[in-house]
Amino acid sequence: MLKLDEIQKRLLREVADLHEVPEGAYNIRSNSASAGRQSTANIEIVSKEDVSGLEIRIKPGTKNESVHIPVVMTQSGLKEVVYNDFFIGEGADVVIVAGCGIDNCGNQDSQHDGIHRFFVGKNAKVKYVEKHYGSGDGSGKRILNPGTEVYMEEGSYAEMEMVQIKGVDDTERTTTAELAAGAKLVVRERLMTHGDQRAISTYVVKLNGADSSADVVSRSVARDRSFQKFDAKIVGNAACHGHTECDSIIMDEGRILAVPGLEANDVDAALVHEAAIGKIAGEQLIKLMTLGMTAAEAEEQIINGFLQ
Amino acid sequence: MLELKNISFQVDAEGKDKEIIRDVSLTIPDRKLVVVTGPNGGGKSTLAKLIAGIEKPTGGQIFFNGQDITGLGITERAGLGIAYAFQQPVRFKGIRVLDLIRIAAGKTLSVSDACQYLSSVGLCARDYVDREVNASLSGGELKRIEIATVLARKAALFVFDEPEAGIDLWSFRNLIEVFRKLRGDIQDSSILIISHQERILSIADEIIVLRDGRVVNHGARADVYPQLIKAETDVMCEGWAGSAEKGGDA
Numbered sequence: 001m002l003k004l005d006e007i008q009k010r011l012l013r014e015v016a017d018l019h020e021v022p023e024g025a026y027n028i029r030s031n032s033a034s035a036g037r038q039s040t041a042n043i044e045i046v047s048k049e050d051v052s053g054l055e056i057r058i059k060p061g062t063k064n065e066s067v068h069i070p071v072v073m074t075q076s077g078l079k080e081v082v083y084n085d086f087f088i089g090e091g092a093d094v095v096i097v098a099g100c101g102i103d104n105c106g107n108q109d110s111q112h113d114g115i116h117r118f119f120v121g122k123n124a125k126v127k128y129v130e131k132h133y134g135s136g137d138g139s140g141k142r143i144l145n146p147g148t149e150v151y152m153e154e155g156s157y158a159e160m161e162m163v164q165i166k167g168v169d170d171t172e173r174t175t176t177a178e179l180a181a182g183a184k185l186v187v188r189e190r191l192m193t194h195g196d197q198r199a200i201s202t203y204v205v206k207l208n209g210a211d212s213s214a215d216v217v218s219r220s221v222a223r224d225r226s227f228q229k230f231d232a233k234i235v236g237n238a239a240c241h242g243h244t245e246c247d248s249i250i251m252d253e254g255r256i257l258a259v260p261g262l263e264a265n266d267v268d269a270a271l272v273h274e275a276a277i278g279k280i281a282g283e284q285l286i287k288l289m290t291l292g293m294t295a296a297e298a299e300e301q302i303i304n305g306f307l308q
Numbered sequence: 309m310l311e312l313k314n315i316s317f318q319v320d321a322e323g324k325d326k327e328i329i330r331d332v333s334l335t336i337p338d339r340k341l342v343v344v345t346g347p348n349g350g351g352k353s354t355l356a357k358l359i360a361g362i363e364k365p366t367g368g369q370i371f372f373n374g375q376d377i378t379g380l381g382i383t384e385r386a387g388l389g390i391a392y393a394f395q396q397p398v399r400f401k402g403i404r405v406l407d408l409i410r411i412a413a414g415k416t417l418s419v420s421d422a423c424q425y426l427s428s429v430g431l432c433a434r435d436y437v438d439r440e441v442n443a444s445l446s447g448g449e450l451k452r453i454e455i456a457t458v459l460a461r462k463a464a465l466f467v468f469d470e471p472e473a474g475i476d477l478w479s480f481r482n483l484i485e486v487f488r489k490l491r492g493d494i495q496d497s498s499i500l501i502i503s504h505q506e507r508i509l510s511i512a513d514e515i516i517v518l519r520d521g522r523v524v525n526h527g528a529r530a531d532v533y534p535q536l537i538k539a540e541t542d543v544m545c546e547g548w549a550g551s552a553e554k555g556g557d558a
Contacts, residue, residue, distance in 0.1 A: 283398045284398050286382060288411065289386065290360055291408075291412045302400065305402030305407065306401050
């Protein structure tokens, strides 16, 4: 942490709510190098030898511990692909906070592609929080292409909160998951694009085991001339429950494409998809204005609430 | 004090001008509870929207405490102390009941202060304060939350558009108490309620009857209320007479 400058510290606050060195296990990556790392008795963080990235091993039965692995980039023109693997032991219950902040003041593109693989052990529970943020007024783009693979064993539970609210010019996010019997996956995605940004989010969730379930919900706002594509597919290969929802507010000249996909390969697979795209309802604006807000304040309040 | 001077409101209905409000002039004095009643489609809700600034009159002027507010928008009128409770409350994804009450109060309200407003409309505050104002709430719950947010405004004029709509009988009794208490508390402000309900009419200081966009009666409750009851009885008796005649023909 001592090696971080003010911009890097600000990025850390944005993506990981970190004001100081986090408790528990952590690895802070700054401009493609580790700026600090700590393992604990139950959580081991080691560098991969063949490619750039980390192996994070969480011992079976580890409870109420957290892992922080934020990434900050402030050098214009940096491009990196990082492979992080999480092994979450049987019966563990942990929180993992990732996230990437890019500040690009230069004229070259900065790009971070984080490929995260989660191996969630039997009856283990994990909450994963990932925030993406961009800042800086250079002409170089801020690009983030996260790939997330989740392999869930019997009876495991994973909750993933993925947020990208500001400043990322281009993103292609791919999330795949495979669930064994009784496993449950909950995804909450929050996305806002502005300017000429482009965001593509693709999900393929395979419910392979009996009584597995998935709930994938995306809320997004497309402002200015930005474009978003939400492509969510749930495949039911057993007696299972799958629900996917895309709820979007469109503003200005923004464009949104929602592509619902359900595939049932078992007669007891129950799959539901919901998608709604629309501008802010006029009556919502009016209601907040009758409480004293200006139209612009009301708009911000509605969007902030929607993306919470 | 609110004054409407020769207010008209026309809309374009299939290429023809349709008059919703026709040359309405009236005054809502301070420290009064005034109920606007009348048949459906008579222009009552439109009148409330014209006062709140949601609709703009096509003719006439509106004065609030002596200031011409005809050209002012919704926000400016809210800033002057006009509070308006929707007949059909609006739902919001992600905005909590607490958020809405805090916005209404215009300041950082403690959770316990916010809860008092919910309790006053008969909602167990603890169960509701963190709920989102979304589709998970029933119509009756939303309606009571709507009334609570308006009570949280320190308003100079409270406008309630059919507050009884969607509220069950038990809660309705509490609602009357809410208005009775508000009536007791107001100093330099006034209350305008749009309602069909006898119980609400019975606590009014003044009653205005609006029919076909016109004020057909306006006066103290003691004068207007008996006429309303008589008019209703007459209509019912005409109905009976009509059906009796038909029966006779057959």
